Structure formats: structure tokens, C-alpha cells
Amino acid sequence: MTIFSKSENETIQSGKRFAKDLQSGHIIALIGELGSGKTAFTRGICRAFGCEDQISSPTFTIINAYEGSVVLFHVDTYRLEKKDSEKIRGIYDLMNKKNCIVIIEWAERLCNPLPPHWQVQFSIDSQNMNRRKIQIDWLEK
Ligand SMILES: Nc1ncnc2c1ncn2[C@@H]1O[C@H](COP(=O)(O)OP(=O)(O)O)[C@@H](O)[C@H]1O
Numbered sequence: 431m432t433i434f435s436k437s438e439n440e441t442i443q444s445g446k447r448f449a450k451d452l453q454s455g456h457i458i459a460l461i462g463e464l465g466s467g468k469t470a471f472t473r474g475i476c477r478a479f480g481c482e483d484q485i486s487s488p489t490f491t492i493i494n495a496y497e498g499s500v501v502l503f504h505v506d507t508y509r510l511e512k513k514d515s516e517k518i519r520g521i522y523d524l525m526n527k528k529n530c531i532v533i534i535e536w537a538e539r540l541c542n543p544l545p546p547h548w549q550v551q552f553s554i555d556s557q558n559m560n561r562r563k564i565q566i567d568w569l570e571k
């Protein structure tokens with residue numbers, strides 16, 4: 431599925447709509463450069479499940495947990511390094527849990543293969559800085 435967004439709010443709404451396809455046990459890998467809308471999209475997903483509104487990238491904490499009608503983990507691997515092996519293991523452990531949803535920004539930085547997951551790719555339009563292409567696919571490898 432491909433979505434075009436013209437504003438941050440449209441990206442949030444896209445995340446909210448996409449959340450209808452989600453259930454506990456799902457993993458969502460968010461791929462896209464800095465500022466492409468990964469956190470905005472996550473905010474929409476969190477809203478759909480009634481989780482708290484003040485979502486920010488867990489760039490330094492690596493993992494944030496939210497509880498609404500489901501338990502949701504929001505992971506940001508941007509600052510993860512190879513030496514953080516315990517944290518990396520923790521992320522894979524989360525992905526094996528069936529009672530939560532795991533959203534991962536910069537998922538391409540994890541080197542081991544992910545279990546079946548949603549991949550959401552964000553690209554910024556080179557002609558218009560406020561436009562985003564959002565490509566959503568279910569991947570099973
Ligand atoms: N269509 C759009 N969708 C999402 N964000 C947009 C859009 N247009 C402009 N922006 C801006 O781009 C930035 C996206 O930030 P964020 O969601 O934190 O990105 P990321 O988590 O990918 O680094 C915000 O500052 C937002 O206001």
C-alpha cells in the first residue's frame with residue numbers, strides 16, 4: 431500500500447488508520463531518513479490504541495513503553511552500537527513476545543533478520559519538503 435502525505439498531521443492520521451490492521455504480536459519496522467516522519471506515524475499508531483500523546487523518538491532511551499488498549503514498545507536504534515549487545519538482545523526478545531506491538535525506528539540497523547513484520551518506508555519528496563511517500567508492506571522472509 432502506498433500513501434502520500436502533505437503534512438505532519440496527515441502522516442499522524444495515516445498511522446492511526448494503519449493501526450486498524452495491527453494486533454498484539456505485530457512488529458513494525460520504520461525505515462527512512464532523519465525527519466522523514468517515522469515518529470509522527472508512530473504517534474498516530476499510539477493514538478489509535480489510546481496511548482499517551484507525548485510520543486518522542488526514544489533516541490537516547492532506545493526503548494519506550496506505552497500502555498493503552500494494547501502494550502506498545504517504541505524502539506529507536508539510531509544510537510545503538512555493536513557493544514550494546516544486551517540492549518540489542520532485549521529488542522529481539524520483545525519481538526518474540528506475542529502480547530505486545532513493537533515499533534522500531536531505523537530497523538535496518540539491526541543486523542539479524544526480523545520475524546515476519548510490517549515494513550513502512552518513508553521518503554521525502556525532493557520537490558516539496560512537506561510531502562512524504564509512505565510505502566507499507568507485510569514482509570515474511
Ligand atoms: N508530510 C509530513 N509528514 C511528517 N512529517 C512532516 C511532514 N511534512 C513536514 N514534516 C516535518 O518533518 C519532521 C518529521 O519528524 P519525525 O516524525 O520526528 O521524523 P523521524 O522520526 O523520521 O526522524 C517534523 O518536524 C514534521 O513537522
Ligand SMILES: [Mg+2]
Binds near residue numbers: 468
Ligand atoms: Mg524519530
